[in-house]
Amino acid sequence: MTTIPLQTKSLSKSYDKAPPALHPLDLCLEPGEIFGLLGPNGAGKTTLISMLTGLIDPSSGSASIMGYDIAEQSLLARLNVGVVPQELVSHGFFSIERVLEFHSGYFGLTDNREHIDYLLRKLGLHEHRRKLVRQLSGGMKRRLLIAKSLVHRPPLLLLDEPTAGVDVELRNDLWQFVRELNRDMGTTVLLTTHYIQEAEELCNRIGVLHLGRLIALDDTISLIHRLTRRIVSIKLTADTDMSRFDPTLVLADHCLQISTAYGTTVGKLIQELDIPLASIEDISVEEGTLEDAFVALIQEQSFLKNEEEA
């Protein structure tokens, strides 16, 4: 039987009299997946991660990590998860190497040299390993946070906006490393990010939180196909009589632009519009993105809220 890396059952969090930061959430990660948790500022992403890692207590519900209940078997749960928090590290007066040795000791790993070296090399920190943390740039501190989260080889990795404020090169490096971990070690990953294009490239499944509620949960591609449309642009020869087309499809310069569902092929469209092949100069197809789907979802929520209030 495979162990579920992460499962929450009606997990919620409320602060005082404010609306819940997280409404009861049921979520189950599949072994070996890279799951993206998206949501606007204040949606509840960090609240969820903070509960899973024992930083804050849930108001209700339960959660398990690799089958271990986060409240009743908290030590075992923590041994199985690595977490990269949003904020940067302190430990200013220690070297990178020492921080990783201390952190290994925290998990009872007294001889973790080989794995620490592996992480230092993979994250481009090896040549800097004797530098004090306070001498590091923001980007290097981010790398150190990731190395710290992985000293104990956790099967589940939680990344809370690991690339916030990080330059493009480091962002690419970090995602490349996450892909490798996932592929080579089978590490299951849950990440939050505001870089939606990166989530589209990296994640096989997406959950969207909005005002503490999970408003979408689907395979990345299904979400895009459900919430966006393809735009097909057809450039026709100058002698084509454009008056026979629906005027809403006609753009200037003998161009047609058609918004279609994903099931409709370009061939079928050309047939339906009865366009002779000889009249076609060029065709381009623009697929929807996860960002388009995300914007559509949030707009849908605002519309529903306005309807409710009206």
Ligand SMILES: Nc1ncnc2c1ncn2[C@@H]1O[C@H](COP(=O)(O)OP(=O)(O)OP(=O)(O)O)[C@@H](O)[C@H]1O
């Ligand atoms: N200690 C706290 N006391 C009261 N409210 C809090 C506290 N921490 C978070 N909140 C509230 O909980 C809600 C969810 O916040 P959270 O930090 O989880 O959002 P987020 O999705 O991680 O946002 P961001 O993308 O900005 O990091 C927000 O309304 C926030 O103001």
